Amino acid sequence: MLFTSLAFFLFLPLAVLVHALLPAGQRWAWLLFASYVFYAFSDPFNLVYLGTVSVVIYGCGLGLARTERKALRIAFLSLGLVCVLGSLVAFKFYDFLAGELVQISEGIFGTGSALELPQLGLTTPVGYSFYAFAGASYLIDVYVGRLIAEQHAGRAALYVAYFPKILAGPIERATTFLPQLRANLRPEPAQVITGLQLIGWGLFKKVVIADTLAPLVDRSYKIAAFASPIELLLGLYFFAFQIYCDFSGYTDIAIGISLLFGLTLMENFRRPYLSRSTAEFWGERWHISLGHWFRDYLYIPLGGSRAGWLRRYANIMAVFMVSGLWHAGLGYGVGWTFLIWGALNGLYQWAGLVTAPLWRWLGERLPQIGSSTLILVLRVLLTFHLIAIAWVFFRAGSVTEALLILQKIGTGLTQVPTLITRYPFTADQYLGLGLIILLIGIEILDERRSIWQRLASAPLVVRWGAYYSGIFALLILGSWQAREFIYMQF
Amino acid sequence: MQSKASVKRSEQSSGPSWRSLKKAAVLFVGIGLLLYAGVYYAAERLLYRTGDANPFFKVATAIHGSYDWVILGASHAMPLDFADFNAHIERETERQILNLASPGTGPLYNRFVLEHFLSRHRTANVLYVVDSFAFYAPTWNEDRFADAKLLRRTPFEPGLALRFLDYAMNEGVEAAPVLDYITGFSKINNRKRFERDIWEGEKRFERTYRPSASATRKRITYLYPETASDPDIFKRYLEEFAELIALARREGASVAVIKLPVPAEYESQLPNEVAFDAAVSQLLAARQVPYRDFSLTMDAPHFYFDTDHLNRNGLTEFFNRHLKAILIEDKSRRW
Numbered sequence: 001m002l003f004t005s006l007a008f009f010l011f012l013p014l015a016v017l018v019h020a021l022l023p024a025g026q027r028w029a030w031l032l033f034a035s036y037v038f039y040a041f042s043d044p045f046n047l048v049y050l051g052t053v054s055v056v057i058y059g060c061g062l063g064l065a066r067t068e069r070k071a072l073r074i075a076f077l078s079l080g081l082v083c084v085l086g087s088l089v090a091f092k093f094y095d096f097l098a099g100e101l102v103q104i105s106e107g108i109f110g111t112g113s114a115l116e117l118p119q120l121g122l123t124t125p126v127g128y129s130f131y132a133f134a135g136a137s138y139l140i141d142v143y144v145g146r147l148i149a150e151q152h153a154g155r156a157a158l159y160v161a162y163f164p165k166i167l168a169g170p171i172e173r174a175t176t177f178l179p180q181l182r183a184n185l186r187p188e189p190a191q192v193i194t195g196l197q198l199i200g201w202g203l204f205k206k207v208v209i210a211d212t213l214a215p216l217v218d219r220s221y222k223i224a225a226f227a228s229p230i231e232l233l234l235g236l237y238f239f240a241f242q243i244y245c246d247f248s249g250y251t252d253i254a255i256g257i258s259l260l261f262g263l264t265l266m267e268n269f270r271r272p273y274l275s276r277s278t279a280e281f282w283g284e285r286w287h288i289s290l291g292h293w294f295r296d297y298l299y300i301p302l303g304g305s306r307a308g309w310l311r312r313y314a315n316i317m318a319v320f321m322v323s324g325l326w327h328a329g330l331g332y333g334v335g336w337t338f339l340i341w342g343a344l345n346g347l348y349q350w351a352g353l354v355t356a357p358l359w360r361w362l363g364e365r366l367p368q369i370g371s372s373t374l375i376l377v378l379r380v381l382l383t384f385h386l387i388a389i390a391w392v393f394f395r396a397g398s399v400t401e402a403l404l405i406l407q408k409i410g411t412g413l414t415q416v417p418t419l420i421t422r423y424p425f426t427a428d429q430y431l432g433l434g435l436i437i438l439l440i441g442i443e444i445l446d447e448r449r450s451i452w453q454r455l456a457s458a459p460l461v462v463r464w465g466a467y468y469s470g471i472f473a474l475l476i477l478g479s480w481q482a483r484e485f486i487y488m489q490f
Numbered sequence: 491m492q493s494k495a496s497v498k499r500s501e502q503s504s505g506p507s508w509r510s511l512k513k514a515a516v517l518f519v520g521i522g523l524l525l526y527a528g529v530y531y532a533a534e535r536l537l538y539r540t541g542d543a544n545p546f547f548k549v550a551t552a553i554h555g556s557y558d559w560v561i562l563g564a565s566h567a568m569p570l571d572f573a574d575f576n577a578h579i580e581r582e583t584e585r586q587i588l589n590l591a592s593p594g595t596g597p598l599y600n601r602f603v604l605e606h607f608l609s610r611h612r613t614a615n616v617l618y619v620v621d622s623f624a625f626y627a628p629t630w631n632e633d634r635f636a637d638a639k640l641l642r643r644t645p646f647e648p649g650l651a652l653r654f655l656d657y658a659m660n661e662g663v664e665a666a667p668v669l670d671y672i673t674g675f676s677k678i679n680n681r682k683r684f685e686r687d688i689w690e691g692e693k694r695f696e697r698t699y700r701p702s703a704s705a706t707r708k709r710i711t712y713l714y715p716e717t718a719s720d721p722d723i724f725k726r727y728l729e730e731f732a733e734l735i736a737l738a739r740r741e742g743a744s745v746a747v748i749k750l751p752v753p754a755e756y757e758s759q760l761p762n763e764v765a766f767d768a769a770v771s772q773l774l775a776a777r778q779v780p781y782r783d784f785s786l787t788m789d790a791p792h793f794y795f796d797t798d799h800l801n802r803n804g805l806t807e808f809f810n811r812h813l814k815a816i817l818i819e820d821k822s823r824r825w
Contacts, residue, residue: 006666190505428681464518468525475529475678481638 001041024184038163057135065149091124127167164254170289187262195259202252210246211479229412278348320346341393533677544643545590556612558585563619567591596624597730598631622766623713636667641676751788
């Protein structure tokens with residue numbers, strides 16, 4: 001069920017109403033039931049995967065809690081991780097890798113005696129990447145003692161299945177989620193207001209901004225071989241904002257919905273395109289829940305930054321490569337582009353580490369220039385462009401296509417001022433550009449002081465005027481033709 | 491947005507009570523509904539300024555109370571009303587003609603259109619331009635009611651809303667488009683609200699098609715989805731077609747059915763066409779409805795603006811050769 005569908009607009013009020021009417025002790029059961037209905041809506045068979053993951057993490061969690069023997073504990077952890085993450089790898093990569101291996105063996109041994117690996121036609125169940133990672137984090141947290149294994153099967157199942165986050169996160173930790181379930185799940189009026197604000201803002205980002213940009217991006221990438229550098233440059237910029245608004249829009253809606261049930265989910269985006277470095281972008285502002293997951297369950301266990309500089313560089317690259325693999329999904333196909341996307345972002349981090357002493361030295365020598373607005377803006381712009389270039393590999397259908405796009409933009413860069421005056425901009429492109437400018441304006445304001453605080457302290461006419469403007473922009477400008485959220489496809 | 495949790499905490503400490511929240515919510519929704527009504531009204535007015543091809547718009551703005559001919563069917567029948575062609579036909583035949591064909595619509599949708607037309611106007615004859623694809627899939631029947639492109643150009647009328655509701659309850663049409671129509675959502679949400687309602691084919695009406703085998707294949711695949719081989723579905727839409735004929739006759743209108751010319755390459759790839767022709771012929775013969783199949787009478791590419799739609803040149807030729815005689819002949823005659 002999509003957050004932007006009519007079915008969901010009927011489902012949500014019903015879910016909230018029944019939740020409010022039930023005694024506090026039974027609310028978890030209703031949320032679990034609602035989550036299963038939500039998840040099974042498009043394909044009831046998906047419940048088999050969800051049920052299996054729930055049973056595995058609950059069972060292995062109990063196993064971990066009931067034994068002190070290290071070997072047995074490792075066995076429970078391994079079993080759980082292999083089931084949950086192993087199946088994720090199989091779903092995502094079996095067919096791709098089988099195809100690649102067959103191709104390689106054909107190249108070596110010839111067509112007749114090549115390796116034979118069947119294509120199984122596996123597709124990752126919707127949201128699997130997210131709840132598999134949530135399940136894995138639960139098991140690791142129980143294993144290392146950060147979390148006491150949940151004894152209540154219903155609550156453990158709800159942690160995995162909770163509907164606002166199941167399709168595209170945030171990848172909520174059990175350490176913060178389960179204690180909330182054990183409390184009474186009673187929303188406060190202020191939570192309801194905040195929740196509705198976030199739902200509205202998330203919908204605006206998704207159906208007004210992202211889905212306005214989506215067809216423009218699709219067009220640019222579809223005709224990449226024949227497109228002008230301006231067309232491709234627009235595609236590059238538009239995709240950067242499409243994916244941001246699509247994904248963060250989903251997250252805002254998920255957090256907003258949760259507040260209606262009295263649950264607080266973690267913040268997942270913090271105005272990422274205002275980052276001053278790619279390290280800040282990935283570490284503090286973009287898909288924070290995934291970044292923290294990789295930091296806590298991969299980077300640190302690998303030794304993090306404390307195992308010597310060589311290991312540190314290798315660990316960083318490993319994290320970004322794995323992140324690239326995690327992102328390899330159905331929406332834009334499973335291919336080498338995602339690995340290159342991960343590696344490129346890893347290289348950015350390396351470059352940042354290598355040049356860090358230089359920037360520090362310059363900052364100390366020239367403190368006024370280093371902290372000037374001009375330098376700040378330049379850093380933000382540079383970071384944005386580095387990230388946007390990497391997105392080309394994320395969005396392109398193949399490495400060749402991505403390189404072609406970048407090459408065409410690169411070679412045409414000097415002609416851009418001339419080309420831009422001749423380019424026949426369409427009304428939709430102007431609208432897309434206008435919406436991006438609006439978004440940047442709001443985020444700059446928000447960076448200085450929360451836009452919600454500004455609204456809360458504004459006169460009623462201004463506050464309600466802003467709400468009505470947002471709602472009617474959704475009605476008048478929104479693209480409601482059920483375009484999936486991009487991250488649901490991973 | 492910045493640190494929602496911290497904002498929430500600060501709001502919670504001095505936040506509103508449930509009572510004040512409820513009062514504010516009622517007021518907010520009330521004002522919102524008033525604003526919505528205003529936007530709805532503006533969208534409806536705008537529709538009358540930009541409307542053109544939508545069959546319900548044509549019914550709402552039809553100048554005559556009674557017509558000689560109403561034309562129904564899918565996109566093949568639409569060129570008869572492209573540009574000034576309907577006026578040309580009316581002049582040549584001295585008949586009043588209203589073309590209510592709309593793209594990709596089968597017998598169920600056309601019955602809906604005819605019912606609505608007959609609730610407000612009269613016609614002496616109905617000319618149904620038949621296309622086999624429209625008899626093989628819900629895509630071209632029930633699902634067409636949900637097409638936002640049609641809904642956003644359909645003027646609001648209480649009678650039409652009730653008819654829509656009736657089709658949702660009795661004919662398998664989904665409830666969502668009814669809700670859409672009543673709330674005017676697609677009209678308010680129309681990104682092309684300031685553009686004239688012209689079907690994309692009309693812009694190519696004067697052009698000549700360069701034949702392409704792959705384009706024809708693609709078109710056939712699009713028109714005949716997988717359900718095309720389901721005999722129950724075909725039977726259902728034949729019954730709908732029979733119901734349409736019965737409806738026209740109950741209201742005193744004669745019915746004539748034709749197939750318009752299409753290129754031979756296109757026709758040869760239509761699945762089950764022989765069986766379709768046989769079934770339709772049998773149905774029409776049993777009801778003594780005249781049926782003329784012109785599908786293979788004009789093969790030359792210069793008669794078409796795309797894989798299967800007549801351009802001005804083709805339509806003029808077809809009109810002079812065949813259609814004029816049909817439209818002006820005594821309706822009691824049988825072909």
